[in-house]
Amino acid sequence: MRRSGIPAGDTPGGGVVRSARAAADAPGRPRGARALAAGSCVLGALVAWTLGTGPAAHAAPVAACLLPRTAAHHSEGLVDPGGVEQAGSAPAGYPRAQGDVDALMVFLSFPDSPPALTPREVAADHYPATARFWDAASAGHFRLHLHTVDRWLTMPRSATAYRINRDWRAADRTAYLRDALTTADPAVDFRGYDVVYLVADPDAPGVDSDATKVVNLARPVTLDGNPLSRLVTVFERHPPDRNVLAHETGHVFDLPDLYDRPPPGSAADWDTRVGDWDLMGSQFGLAPEPFAWHKWKLGWLRPEQVGCVTGPGTSYYDLAPDESTGGGTKLLVLRTGPDSVLAVEARTRTGNDAEACRTGVLLYRVRSDRESGDGPVTVVDGHPGSSACAATSVYPPLADAPLGPGESYTLPDGTARVTVTGREPDGDWAVKVTQRTTGAADAGRDV
Known part of the structure; x- marks a missing residue:
């Protein structure tokens, strides 16, 4: 301009x-x-x-997966404390x-x-x-x-x-x-x-x-x-x-720090929460593309690109990669508590993520009641006990976090299971979500 x-x-x-x-x-x-x-x-x-940035535009079908915006600095919420939806606006x-x-x-x-x-x-x-x-x-x-x-x-x-x-x-x-x-x-x-x-x-x-x-x-x-x-x-x-x-x-634009700052004098790692995933964790990360949740928060995803899983039952989705410029579903959200969700997205080696260590379906927990730098986002380690890209990753234990075809993750309380069923010819990732209870049934506690 x-x-x-x-x-x-x-x-x-x-x-x-x-x-x-x-x-x-x-x-x-x-x-x-x-x-x-x-x-x-x-x-x-x-x-x-x-x-x-501000809360993203959304439609009624995804309203159940919006997190309330809290008083936390750089809250990951998408709705103001009074529950008023602010389509495309910023705090x-x-x-x-x-x-x-x-x-x-x-x-x-x-x-x-x-x-x-x-x-x-x-x-x-x-x-x-x-x-x-x-x-x-x-x-x-x-x-x-x-x-x-x-x-x-x-x-x-x-x-x-x-x-x-x-x-x-x-x-x-x-x-x-x-x-x-x-x-x-x-x-x-x-x-x-x-x-x-x-x-x-x-x-x-x-x-x-x-x-x-x-x-x-x-x-x-x-x-x-x-x-x-x-x-x-x-x-x-x-x-x-x-x-x-x-x-x-x-x-x-209101995005929080996602790293974990150790106490003064500590030799602990700064990148244990999100590793290479998302620029707000580490600017040195191999996969710095913003999480799809942040793209929703900033208003870059349309309502139809967000899948709100409200179960119970089994549902199927094709996830377009977070880095892709076209349409398709970019984000799945499972409500896990009054201030928390489990987010699901696909990551590939393209664009800002051209140097990503691993590709697949990435899961992470989002909490709107956590301050910037106090764990508002935590990546789920899809392969606990293993590491990857030791020479280049900012935190190798999470470099191989994405799930591949045939792999699953179950919430600790057993209420939901996410399974990657395959990769489509167009590059989308096929995902199955099975829920035992609805998100509303567990709204009184965070998982």
Whole structure:
């Protein structure tokens, strides 16, 4: 989407990168002391941090499988706490991952360290790769366009003065954010942007890549009439970690962290819950395509692409691969409790999952009452006791999690059984679901 007053230029291979015009080029726009007001607003905001869309459209037949949206941060629910269905909308303060979405990238340097890279070189670390990832994942439903400020804006203090690190003290990160916005505001027009990336010079002493996160503000800061509730603070190396900005962008659209952060000082694995499956678990995963549940949450699946299994009895489904761009059923959902479901989808080696270790039918539990980073999704290990792709997987015990033809999984309480009966000539996976009781019968407890 071309924006008025912004010169457009497509980068080779896709992923639009555009130059954001400075405020001086926008006539009739008062500036004065508003930059200081923006800084004081940030100072007064209570900042919550995540590492790091809205409820999807649906029809009555799938209503029984919708989870209630709870107060949990980045809740996996698809309905608000009052039970009001919000077809295709996003929770308050979150933009929608629908259609053309404009993102702004601002580059911040520090007075004691002249940048060795140009803003264009740093932008190329992340785009068009980030735009390509989300375009493929959404099958074109979500197109992210990057606009850049093509010069470094100098912060008032050195990076070391802000004590940048993963577990940043609130006072230090608030000071950084205040100075970043106060520095950028006189030079940048923030109007019309749904996503804002504040990118630090990767070579400056004191810049810590572990601190790359999304900042969630207790109340929005308004810049050029644009209320912003969250900002992406980027401290990545050059070149950066794979898919890191795509992961952080997922948070902007209300997707939770799916990894398990061990206690400080522990050598435990971070990826025990979902392994390689879904970008929000690990940006290094072999199969980073978003779960079909997340695609439903973001509004990319039509109602007829979701099968709500309400039994009892036996039902049969053909599952189109999660990565495919066509129609067909992409997600089966079995209600297992008031805040939980068992989700079933097919995964193949294509698109974002071209390097997947194993293919087949993947099962995972979803809970809407769990906070981001506290296990909202857990992949079912279809082959407990075995591992795969030890040299490349982020967590080999789950790399071979999908079920193959003739394999089954039964819920621990025995109420339902999922069996893969075969692979169809068109690439779909044939699945049989047998339920002993209805989801409603077990609605009082989570399985």
